[in-house]
Amino acid sequence: MRDTSFAPGRILIYLIVSLIAAAYLVPIIVVVLNSLRTSEEIAQTSMIGWPQRWAWSNYGIAWADFCVAQTCAGIRPYMLNSALVTIPATIISTLLGAVAGYAVSLWRFPGDRWIYGIVTLGLFLPQQMRLLPWTIVLRDVGLINTLSGLVMIHTIQGLSFTTLFCRNYYVAIPQELIRAARVDGAGFYRIFWRIVLPLSPPILIVTVIWQFTHIWNEFLYGVTFTTGQQQPVTAALIALTAAVADIPQYGVQSAAVMIAALPTLLVYVFGGRYFVRGLTAGAVK
């Protein structure tokens, strides 16, 4: 489509793009390499360097032995916490969002526009406006400092996104399909189960990936509503980097950072297409 004949120009283009790409890759390369270097080596040279001696044990230590705030069990418990929050919250919010999106896109009921409009405001309302009320709600239902509390928060807050994603996908389903099913005798649930849900895998994947990455990477609620052994891994990472300020253990810390980032990076590697679709879908509200 564009001019392709200008050879020196094209070399320049490749050069620039490759340089920027290299710059983008520096942080992850540095962390990966550091996670395989001993702390002494890092202290002597710098964060940036090729391992002279491969320190594979960093990962074992980071996973199970490392001390974070008086407990020495590595980041394993925190990874488990994150998983126990992220997985249920992702599944529940996606399912509820799919049903809600289905209802607002393919059915008319009194107040549908209004309620949907308010739900989408959740995309914009900053977390800071909800921190205090959540504190009170969690205290009143006895879920403060529990993983269930975080699951509840992420599920309810996630509904804004999941409903929006699914609704925007379902509005493209022809109304005639729903009409045909109604004439055939199918009701609200059967139409969802037999007709809408089988069409949904693409948007469900987008939604699950979006929710998973967001909840896994979330920090503010984790650090506010949980302490100690109940914290998700993002909160634990901060504690970890702060705790070792006196005796730096950058090799092990790098390994911990890699482990903490791995789930979402894997999701990105294997579901990149859907991840990007989620990003752009969230942008074009």
Place this chain on the structure above:
Amino acid sequence: MAALTIRDVYKRFHSVEVLKGIDLEMDSGDFTVLVGPSGCGKSTLLNIIAGLERQSSGNIEIGGRIVDNIAPRDRDIAMVFQSYALYPSMTVRQNITFGMECRNVPRVQRDEAVGRVAKLLQIEALLDRKPGQLSGGQRQRVAMGRALVRDPLLFLFDEPLSNLDAQLRAEMRIEIKLLHQRLGSTIVYVTHDQIEAMTLATRIAVMRQGVVQQFADPETVYNRPANLFVARFMGAPPMNTLAARLEATRGRTVAVIGYGEAAIRFPVPPEAEGWNGRDVVLGIRPECIAEPTRHFSDLPGAVTTIVASVEMVEPTGAETIVVLRLGDERALGRVSPDVRHRLSETAQFAVDTRKISLFDPASGDRIT
């Protein structure tokens, strides 16, 4: 007993009236076509009959039962949609049996019904495919199959052929007509295509802006349109509608087009006598204007020969459309392709005056 009765149905969306008092009654076995330009309310009316939309007032009665508060599934209807609305994730077989599945019909019965319909529509080979793997014509058949399998009181067709190309459309038209003749089912069929209406219907309801303009058999609608709208809407090319005035000449009523020397006179039925001396709109179908050798009728006075100048000639192969100047007006005629007129030449034409319609220029309504 009437298969379907529509009684004084109104439909308003906010402040817009889409249907303004529809009254129609259809007998069992009727093939009724609702035809009209887009936005005339025909699809809304069909959806109301199906129960997919609710009328603002009035009643719908199907098989003698008022169905106003009955859900579509319980109205004993089947429907074919414009987009076919085949469930994309189901096979053709599942598409066809979905309605029975919703009604918990036993599997044996379902299989039997699918077999019967598939045979009828010749789609046996497609039963295990998904709609995405079918051509437009095949999808159309499956959509019909989904409706036929139900054996309902009433079939509703919502522009079922409008997504097909011209050739396939003509084929399916014939097939639908054959099916109707074979099964004797009661059908309400919506289309904007007046050819479909003419070829398929036993009864046509011409609609415009939420009002039924005429409800009659195709021949009546074509030959005796109730008003100027129907006259111009049905038929292609449309009926010529020319400004004329009625005069009494030698005890007979004639319609005069043009003035003085160039005036052209057509005899009109004596019932129009009351309009003597007044302006009317004279309607005559293009096929009633032909070359002078054309034999329309032996009846005395049925054929009038006129002289008119040819403004334009459009050969279509099977016939030639000529544009004539009659007084200040243009009119279309359909002549044999063997007749070769030159532009601007003056020629003779035979006019079949038995099929002349007269309309009130103010209201547009038919006079005789």
Place this chain on the structure above:
Amino acid sequence: MTHAVPAAVQLSRQGTLSALRRLPEYLTIWVPLLLSAGHLVSFALWTIWVSFTPSTLLPVSGWVGLRNYTSVMATRNWTIAFDNLLLFGSGFVLLSLLIGLVLAILLDQRIRGENVLRSIFLYPMAVSFVVTGTVWSWLLNPGLGIQKLVNGLGWTAFRFDWLIDRDMAIWTIVIAAVWQSSGFAMALFLAGLRSVDADLVKAAQIDGAGPIRLYRRVILPTLWPITVTVVVIQLQFAITTFDLVRALTGGGPGIATLLPALVVYDFMFQRGLLARGAAAAVLMLLTLLAVLLPYAAWQYAQRRKAARA
């Protein structure tokens, strides 16, 4: 007609019955929607209410007017945080727009390996801000990262110590944030470039426009609605930034890199001044609205224009 009467009676009974039968449907529809909408509205209103009360450690009722707002705005933390927000917001948005646009244009030249490159530019979006902040805090640490590397290579006078420089520290946050989300701008711009009508480009080429003129006069003007969207989303992110600063600078050195979200957190959970924290949160919301409301109005106008056309 004789059928009509019993039919109608049966109907009304069927009517209430069907309404009852549909109760589960209504519950499925309304419960999640009401949970979501209910928490949004009540939480926002509650926080606004608290911001007008004298609450400290616990929420209490009472009315103090705008006192919390005036005292929040009078604190040094807030003024520094707000100044930082202006610097960070404009620096971050402009840089990520620029880099995103350049990357998108370069990737749009039908180059090989586009998919790989695009994945590279976007992967930071999959990583948490905590990870980003931690890693960049190492890279930008003068005794550990880039400066140490360059010094070690022999250029001992090289200094890159923004992280511990009060005046420059905010720019380290800009660097990390740009690294993380310029790929997002690229993705949106690239989608925009790809949706430019191919005939438009052909027409311009036939008119004799060279590549630079083609972009400047024909292609880029079609991108500006996307640009507005990108700016708004990035600003929304900038205004609510919290994790990144916590992990990268912790707000330091001193309080040099405070941002409003950190001030809110500090009031609410470290100083136990709920009402002031709420007031600061409301101020954040107002800042956000100052961006979002014009955007919503603009979108509405665009849509009206499109509908009329």
